[in-house]
Amino acid sequence: MSRFSLPQDAAFQALNTSLGFDRRLWPFDVAQSRAHVRMLAAQGIISEADRDEILGGLDQAASELEAGTFPFLPDDEDIHMAVERRVTELTGPAGGKIHTGRSRNDQVITDLAMFTRDAATRLSGDLEQLRAVVLQVAEAHLDWPIPGYTHLQRAQPVYLSHHLLAYFWMLTRDIERFAAVLRATSELPLGAGALAGVNFDTDRRMVAAELGFAGVTPNSVDSVSNRDFVLDLLHALSVTATHLSRLGQEIVLWTSTEFGFMTLSDAWSSGSSIMPQKKNPDAAELLRGKAPRVWAHQAALHGVIHALPLTYNKDLQEDKEHLFDAVDTVALCIAAAGGMLETATFHRDAMSAAASDPMIAAVDLADFMVKRGMPFREAHGVVARLVRESVDGGTSLADVTTAELGAEAGAIFEQSSWLESKVSEGGTALARVREQLEQARALLPA
Known part of the structure; x- marks a missing residue:
């Protein structure tokens, strides 16, 4: 009936x-x-x-x-x-x-919590592998100079190892966000029934123990309407996708003829339907392009849940496609990022030449004057004037500086001094990078 x-x-x-x-x-x-x-x-x-x-x-x-x-x-x-x-x-x-003794309401949310927990675990493992690749590539290029950029303009030189390790720490924070998702899925919803509990003396903790939950949810109404942990996972996925998009953009720039810092393996490159000479970084471009897709899933689920009255409403069926696609998309992006980095070739001469631009020693020159008693703002103005004279006169900043301030100031323009002078903790001097590498190795699973 x-x-x-x-x-x-x-x-x-x-x-x-x-x-x-x-x-x-x-x-x-x-x-x-x-x-x-x-x-x-x-x-x-x-x-x-x-x-x-x-x-x-x-x-x-x-x-x-x-x-x-x-x-x-x-x-x-x-x-x-x-x-x-x-x-x-x-x-x-x-x-x-x-x-x-159960409803589809508590059945569905339990399945979803189990899926979310499984996805967070798998993606954490994927990120651990990517983190290991980043560390491996950084160690292999320990003392390779490369320009550091602000506003996509050459700013100060760093070692390639130091630059790549920035992604190691981003990925470390991503892994921590996935760990938070695991904590958010630690309580079993099953047993909440449709919304009010069930008419049987069930043992929810027995089920929780078998399924690997640490405990049970305390409120049946909240149990069947809660999708916070899905939002938590989507947030973790969104931030991870953002980090990967930044890596993708740098790969696109570095592999361009204009930069020439890097060459992708053919296995991670595409050709053109009309231009036979082309070798396109499509995988890296897709790291950029996929990120907004993941963010959109998070925003869409917020839209589904906002102002939704308790407890279950059919709107909540819309949680799964957003979650599933975001999980699948980020898993592919993590794999692509690792594959590109692990098989890429970096070009030391091109990076070193770009990092030898005398203009990016300007801060070191200002600090040279500060160490001799000049207030920093005054030193900043002096260097800015020297830079303007160099540009207007078509003369090297090193030559202008030597002519005005002497050979000791001119010696600052030796590239190694720009890099090795950054001795503060977390800086790019080799001793500090080696410390950072040790910290990074200690975080990898045994």
Whole structure:
């Protein structure tokens, strides 16, 4: 019997179904159902015989899903209903008891929490691998000078190792954000029922222990309406995508003819349909282009949840496609970033030549005068005047400086002095970079 006298309109069915995208939750749904029916039997809510029948049906359904032979039907609204329907087909009346003591509301949010936890764990592992690649490439180019930029104008030279390690620390913060997601998914929602709890003496902590949750959610209303941990993961994904987009942009710049600092492997490059000479950094460009897509998913889910009354509303079905696509997109971007860096060739001569521009020794020159007693602002003005004279006269800043301030000031324009003078903690002097490398190595998993 059904509450309704008419079948659903085909357009409503198409709008309402989520099976096309939520079927990827099946491993979590099966694991959750196994734990749930074991608990029901342990509590005497169903018999041990029914438990064993249902577990057998779940095993077969899982095998079919794994093999791609699961018999989905047009009326399967979502993966949760499909699994329950199949288990009931396989086990008869026993299968009809699988849903005792739970609602699709707490079932869905539990599957989603398990997926989120799994995704955060996997992506943290991917970021660990990328972090190791960054460290490896930095160590291989320890003392290679490269210009540092502000406003995309040459500013001060640094070592390539120091520049690359900036991404190591970005990735470290990304990993910490994924760890926060794991903490946000540490409590089991199952047992909240539709919104008010269930009419059975269930043991939620038994289920939590089997599924790897540290505890259970304290409020049934909050349990079924909470999507904070999805927003947390989307935020972590968005920041990671932003960091990767910055790396992508630098790869695009560095591989250009104008910079010439880097050459990508052919395995990470594309050609042109009309220009046979082209070698395009498409993978790096896509690191830029994919980032706004990930941010948009986060913004869209905020839009879904904002002003939504408690507890469950069908709007919340819109959480999954945003989450799934963002996870898949960032996983691909992490793999691409690591692949490009690990196989790229850096060009020391081109970087060193660019880092030898005398203009980028201007701060060192100002500090030289400060060390001799001149206030910094006054020294800044003197150097600015020397720079203007150099530009206007078409003369090297080193020559202008030597002529006015003497050979000792002119000696500042030796490239190594610009780099090795940055002795403050966290600076680019080799001793400090070596300290940083040690700190970075200590953070990698044993």
